[in-house]
Amino acid sequence: MFTRHFEYWPKRLSKSLPIPETTIQDNLETTMKRYPNKTAIVFYGTEITYKQLYLEVNKLAGYLQQELGVSKGDRVVLYMQNSPQFIIAFYAILRVDAVIVPINPMNVKEEVAFYLADCDAKVAIAGQELVPEIEPCIGKTPLQHLIVAAYCDYAQKGLDYEVPPSVAATKQTFTSAGIINWGDALSADKVPEPSQAKSDDLCCLPYTSGTTGKPKGCMHTHKTLQATLLGGIVWAHSSPADVGLSTLPLFHVTGMQHNMNGPIYLGATMVVMTRWDRDVALKLIEKYRITRWTNISTMVVDFLANPNLTKDAVESLKMIGGGGAPLPEAVGEKLYELTGLRYVEGYGLTETMSQIHQNPLHRPKLQCLGVPQFDVDARVVDPVTLKELGPHEEGEIIVTGEQVFKGYWNRPEETKNAFVMFEGKEFFRTGDIARYDEEGYFFLVDRVKRMINASGFKVWPAEVEMTLYKHPSVQSACVIGAPDPRRGETVKAFIVLNDRGRGTTEEEIIAWSKEHMAAYKVPRIIQFLNELPMSGSGKILWRKLQEQEEQKVKG
Incomplete structure (x- = not known):
C-alpha cells in the first residue's frame, strides 16, 4: 500500500471510508424524505424541489417499465445536454434497475449509431435538438423507442441574462413512429415496481473518449459510483447547505459525480447550466451565492479573462477545483488573488468513475494530481517491466480501489490487458505517465500515447x-x-x-x-x-x- 502521503493527510479525516451498500436511486429517495421542500435544481430561473424531482423520476420510471418494457440490466441511452430532464432521466433509468449509457451530446449520427449498437440499447432519451442525429437510428440499430425532451419546459423566460439557443428553442412535437414526447411519458402516470437492485449490480456504462481507438463502455456498479461521490463529499467537507454550480457536462463522470450525484446524496442545491457561458456563470454565482464550483481548468481560464469579474461577485465561493487538465500556475495565482482560494485539482478516469487522487484542501499544490484518495493504492511503475519506481521517477500510474470499473463492455481481451497483478492485487493500468514527490503528491507528465520523439x-x-x-x-x-x-x-x-x-x-x-x-x-x-x-x-x-x-x- 502506498502510504508516503499519509503524513500530509488532512487532520481529523479518516484514511479509510466505508462505502454504502445501498443503490444510487436510494440516495435520492432518502434525500427526498429528509428535505422534500428544499430546492434540488435551479435551471434558468426555475426552482425544482426534491419532492418534485422524486415524483417526476418515478413517473418516467413507470413509463419506461410499464409502457416500453425496460427491465433490470437493460441499457438505456441518455443523449442530452445538462438539464432537469437529464437528472430526472438518469434516476428514472436507475429506478427500474436498468443501466444508464450517457453519451456526449456533441456526437453525430454515425457515432450515436455505434453506441446504440455496441450496448444493444432499445430505448433512448434525448434532447429535441439532437433528434436529427438519433432518429435515423430507429429500426437501423437496436433502438426502438425514443423519448424526446425540450429544455424550455423547465426554463423561465424574460431573464436578465442570455440562455443557450437549445434552451430558448420552442418546444417541438414529434409524431414519427417510435418517438414519445417527454410530457406524454410523464402524464401517463405509470407507477414502477419496487426496485430489486443491489450495490454490486451494473448501473452505468460511460464510454471512454476513444483517444486510443474505438470508444469502450466502462462497466460501473452502484458501489463504484458511491465510492467517488461519497469520497468527494467527505474530502471537500461538503454539506446540505452547499449550492453548487453545475457547469461540467453531466454525461461525463466528473460532472455526473460532483455536479449531480454528490449534491443529491447530500441534499444540496444544483444550479445547472446547459452550456458554458462565463457571463452567465458570473451572474449565477452572485445571484444564488454559489459556494462550490467543480469545473475544468479551461473554464477557469475563460472565467478569469472576463472583464466584468469583481471580488464582490464571487465572495460566496468556498471551494473551486476540478480536473481533466492541470491549471496553469499563472492562472492559479490570479484565482487566488481574486478569491483567496487555491484551486484544488484532482485526477481520475472514466474507468475509475472520477477521482482516484485529490489535493488536500488545506495544502494543495498547483499542476498536481493530488494524493491517493480513501483506500486507493496507487503506484508508479515502468510501463514495460512494471518495476515500481521511486520519488521523481517517471512511469505509468497503476491503481486499485473501490471505484475501479469491472471491465470493458463486451471486450474481454481489452479488459484483460487493462489490468495487471501487482503484489497480489489486481491493478488497473491508467496509461498515464506521472511521478510523485517526497511527500507522496502525484504529478502528471503525459499520456503514454502522446509523447513526442524529437531527435531521440x-x-x-x-x-x-x-x-x-x-x-x-x-x-x-x-x-x-x-x-x-x-x-x-x-x-x-x-x-x-x-x-x-x-x-x-x-x-x-x-x-x-x-x-x-x-x-x-x-x-x-x-x-x-x-x-x-x-x-x-x-x-x-x-x-x-x-x-x-x-x-x-x-x-
Missing part, C-alpha cells in the same frame, strides 16, 4: 503547454508532434491569444520559449487559432489537431 529526446506536450501558459499573451495552448524530415518529429504549438496579446508573433513566442525551456522542447512551429477544439467535457482535443497535422503531410 522525449518531449511531453503537457509540460510544454504548462510553460506556454506563463506567457502573458497566451490564453490557451495545445502542443502536438509535427512530422519533421530531420528530427522525426518536432514540437508544434497551437495558441489562442488573450486580449492583451493581439499582435504577438510566432517569432516572439519561440524566442520567449527558448528562455523558459530546454532547446529540444521549444516549439519550432507556432499556429494561432481563434479557439481550440474542445470535447463535450471541456478537454482540449489534441488528437484532432494531431490527426489534422498528419493529414496535411499525407495530402
Whole structure:
C-alpha cells in the first residue's frame, strides 16, 4: 500500500471510508424524505424541489417499465445536454434497475449509431435538438423507442441574462413512429415496481473518449459510483447547505459525480447550466451565492479573462477545483488573488468513475494530481517491466480501489490487458505517465500515447503547454508532434491569444520559449487559432489537431 502521503493527510479525516451498500436511486429517495421542500435544481430561473424531482423520476420510471418494457440490466441511452430532464432521466433509468449509457451530446449520427449498437440499447432519451442525429437510428440499430425532451419546459423566460439557443428553442412535437414526447411519458402516470437492485449490480456504462481507438463502455456498479461521490463529499467537507454550480457536462463522470450525484446524496442545491457561458456563470454565482464550483481548468481560464469579474461577485465561493487538465500556475495565482482560494485539482478516469487522487484542501499544490484518495493504492511503475519506481521517477500510474470499473463492455481481451497483478492485487493500468514527490503528491507528465520523439529526446506536450501558459499573451495552448524530415518529429504549438496579446508573433513566442525551456522542447512551429477544439467535457482535443497535422503531410 502506498502510504508516503499519509503524513500530509488532512487532520481529523479518516484514511479509510466505508462505502454504502445501498443503490444510487436510494440516495435520492432518502434525500427526498429528509428535505422534500428544499430546492434540488435551479435551471434558468426555475426552482425544482426534491419532492418534485422524486415524483417526476418515478413517473418516467413507470413509463419506461410499464409502457416500453425496460427491465433490470437493460441499457438505456441518455443523449442530452445538462438539464432537469437529464437528472430526472438518469434516476428514472436507475429506478427500474436498468443501466444508464450517457453519451456526449456533441456526437453525430454515425457515432450515436455505434453506441446504440455496441450496448444493444432499445430505448433512448434525448434532447429535441439532437433528434436529427438519433432518429435515423430507429429500426437501423437496436433502438426502438425514443423519448424526446425540450429544455424550455423547465426554463423561465424574460431573464436578465442570455440562455443557450437549445434552451430558448420552442418546444417541438414529434409524431414519427417510435418517438414519445417527454410530457406524454410523464402524464401517463405509470407507477414502477419496487426496485430489486443491489450495490454490486451494473448501473452505468460511460464510454471512454476513444483517444486510443474505438470508444469502450466502462462497466460501473452502484458501489463504484458511491465510492467517488461519497469520497468527494467527505474530502471537500461538503454539506446540505452547499449550492453548487453545475457547469461540467453531466454525461461525463466528473460532472455526473460532483455536479449531480454528490449534491443529491447530500441534499444540496444544483444550479445547472446547459452550456458554458462565463457571463452567465458570473451572474449565477452572485445571484444564488454559489459556494462550490467543480469545473475544468479551461473554464477557469475563460472565467478569469472576463472583464466584468469583481471580488464582490464571487465572495460566496468556498471551494473551486476540478480536473481533466492541470491549471496553469499563472492562472492559479490570479484565482487566488481574486478569491483567496487555491484551486484544488484532482485526477481520475472514466474507468475509475472520477477521482482516484485529490489535493488536500488545506495544502494543495498547483499542476498536481493530488494524493491517493480513501483506500486507493496507487503506484508508479515502468510501463514495460512494471518495476515500481521511486520519488521523481517517471512511469505509468497503476491503481486499485473501490471505484475501479469491472471491465470493458463486451471486450474481454481489452479488459484483460487493462489490468495487471501487482503484489497480489489486481491493478488497473491508467496509461498515464506521472511521478510523485517526497511527500507522496502525484504529478502528471503525459499520456503514454502522446509523447513526442524529437531527435531521440522525449518531449511531453503537457509540460510544454504548462510553460506556454506563463506567457502573458497566451490564453490557451495545445502542443502536438509535427512530422519533421530531420528530427522525426518536432514540437508544434497551437495558441489562442488573450486580449492583451493581439499582435504577438510566432517569432516572439519561440524566442520567449527558448528562455523558459530546454532547446529540444521549444516549439519550432507556432499556429494561432481563434479557439481550440474542445470535447463535450471541456478537454482540449489534441488528437484532432494531431490527426489534422498528419493529414496535411499525407495530402
